[in-house]
Amino acid sequence: QKPGLELAVVSVPSYACQRHTPLLHHNITLTDALSILAENAELGENEGRGVAFRRAAALLKSLPQEVRGAEQLRGLPCLGEHSLRVIKEVLEDGVSLEVETTTHSEQFKAMKALTGIFGVGAKTADRWFREGIHTPSDLQRSGHTLNRAQRAGLQYYDELNLPVTKSEAVAIGQIVERAVHAVLPGAEITLIGGFRRGKQTGHDVDFLITHPDEGREEGLMPKVVSWLEAQGFLLYQKTTGNSYLESKEGPARPASNMDRFERCFSIFRLNPHTHSDSPHPLPQTLVVVAVRVDLVVSPYSQFAFALLGWTGSKLFERELRRWAVHEKAMTLSSHALYDRKRYLRASSEEEIFAHLGLEYIPPCDRNA
Ligand code: GTP
Ligand code: MN
Ligand code: MN
Known part of the structure; x- marks a missing residue:
């Protein structure tokens, strides 16, 4: 058997939420090229085109080996004409002219x-x-x-454009935990977003907060924010309230992809002494370590949906919703899953995957 022919015979499912997509994969050169084009499309507000490039990149991320020639791509889903052209160019020439032009364009930069x-x-x-x-x-x-x-x-432009390290995320987690427990003992704090998927760095740190006694979490965010502010941990914050209306049949159906949890977009000031491997130089007293932090509060009954919805990746989430609608005639949001009018309960992510008729994909394999 010629090397590389295996890929074509392996059948790869077409939704990213049906596949395992680890953080480290075998086709970085190709996915980097496609990501540039996706980013450029998104910056040009061409969402459809952006998604097409992201889907193609996600497909390549899920492959069990490196693609060495275009013939290995036969029969694979998600590869549109444009993406295929770029992939072939990179495979043959090492670079894609379109990607190079984009990277160096004044507008893109x-x-x-x-x-x-x-x-x-x-x-x-x-x-x-x-x-x-x-x-x-x-x-x-x-x-x-x-x-x-x-x-x-x-x-805080420079500080915010440095990647947040895992140890910074851990240090911030400890601060958030102190704040939350000071105002609501028994509340539970979960690291979500990219760090939950196993990333070693991120553009921010995301946390989900809940309390096992439904209702105790109401109005929690302003109290947490006041505590953090009083302790001098916040350089910026914007809190938006819970605009959620529950009906007897369960949480209201989503009006859009936007969810309605209480949340806080913030910039934390992190004391460089609180973590050991900070990339920031000494003298530490002169350095403000600014880190973007997102906090979300969810009622306990919606926790599994919030957890699934905020763990990402963004494409994985989009694919889950697309699968739900197109393959199951269901509606999935960060609050609930509906089978037509019927609200499907879930207390774990595993149950949600089961409701959707999907194999469970752990967070570390949602890096689509
Ligand atoms: P980095 O932060 O860049 O490391 O990656 P990340 O995957 O953590 O991205 P981000 O912090 O932007 O988002 C984390 C997850 O939260 C993603 O799955 C997003 O889809 C989700 N998310 C972000 N903003 C919203 C929002 O306004 N509503 C909902 N429902 N989800 C959101
Ligand atoms: Mn994040
Ligand atoms: Mn975030």
């Missing part, structure tokens, strides 16, 4: 730099780019009126 400011989305960045603003310094000099989030984003 500027859009990345500007959306790298906390509080700045693609729309705003594009408007500024058209005005000749290409960097955070340009923005600073422009005299534009910025909102509170953007001012914080600009102020």
